[in-house]
Amino acid sequence: MTAPRPAKLARVRTVAQDAMRGGRWWTLLDLEPTLRADTEYWRDLWAPSLAIAASKVGLPDARSRLDEAIAAGFHQIDLFEPELTAAFGTDPAWPGLLDSARANVPGPPLRLTVWPEPGPTAPLRLNRIAAPRETQLRARLPAPSASAWQTAKELLAWTCARWRHANARINAGDALDILEQVALGARYSCVEYSIVLAQGLNALRIPARKADLRRGDYHDGVGKGHAVAEAWIDDLDRWVLLDGQHGTYWVDEESRPLSLPELQAREHPARPVSVGPRDGIKDVELWAAYFQYASVTGSAWAPKGFVPVFQGGTVIETERLLHDSAEAYPRLSDLAIAITQVEGAPGIRLVPEHPYAAGGVMDGRPSPSAAWPLDQTEGDHRANLAASTPYGVLTERELRWTAT
Incomplete structure (x- = not known):
């Protein structure tokens, strides 16, 4: 007809x-x-x-x-x-x-049965220099290495070597302002080390933020706080605390670099590892006491109640107050998937958590757009998905589907 x-x-x-x-x-x-x-x-x-x-x-x-x-x-x-x-x-x-x-x-021609999904966390806020100045900052930094961890350690040592600690503070500015003043002979506190380190890491595409540490009863007295940085390290698949002033990070009994929540949860002080030009941390007990309370760029947490006053009057400002530190620590190798049309067929597109993801891989097949069609051959199918960054492919996540 x-x-x-x-x-x-x-x-x-x-x-x-x-x-x-x-x-x-x-x-x-x-x-x-x-x-x-x-x-x-x-x-x-x-x-x-x-x-x-x-x-x-x-x-x-x-x-x-x-x-x-x-x-x-x-x-x-x-x-x-x-x-x-x-x-x-x-x-x-x-x-x-x-x-x-x-x-x-x-029956449905295609049914997804297992797919990756990020855990619930507060929005990620990084400590980055203003976008127009990031290229200028990157030009001042050591060239990145092949791995994120090696790059982070080299920048940690470099930051520690820029100046000798002093209690002076720069009233305003970013990492470029600090480095320019240091070149003229200025010396600054732990806060400025943390800013240079965090903004420098982000300029090298390693997610990082500033972390403020506080001893017990920090609402009164002096010397109750310390500023450091922390970074998501792609090849370690974890957050790691980095102390720019001392050129130090901390490890557990298996020499695994530790995050801030892990350091807070320990009964005994962790071992500091120095990569800077100086002696690093000598009084381990003294500096371990600073892990009692903390906040990071964008979030603060306090399971048993939060005291918003520091050393007699300074207000501890935070964009989001949490009970559980886990909410402030997204696993940046996590990803979600979007359903989309690829080459006229049902497909998936990766939605990475990592802020510097630059594509993705599905069963070894890279795609700059991080999108692939789904195999519609009858039967059960399985694939491994991962986002990629300038430092390589992140941890894989599983996808399963059935075609009829």
């Missing part, structure tokens, strides 16, 4: 729909030759509609029309109720016809 021209088909569809709604059954039946050529809607719309119309006007082949619709795969009985039951409900074969129609429902 020759398919009608699109313009004619659109007009016929409108007339047929109006006839069905208005109960003009003969008008609908007169359109049958054209409606049969409408392959897009014949099975699901016009075949059952014509069966109802034939029943309404008393045509003897009404039931055979319904049989034809079901044989063609019609199954959306509910769309035509109560008309279908009114037309054919008294037929002894009606229960069997319903069963046949329901059996026509095909």
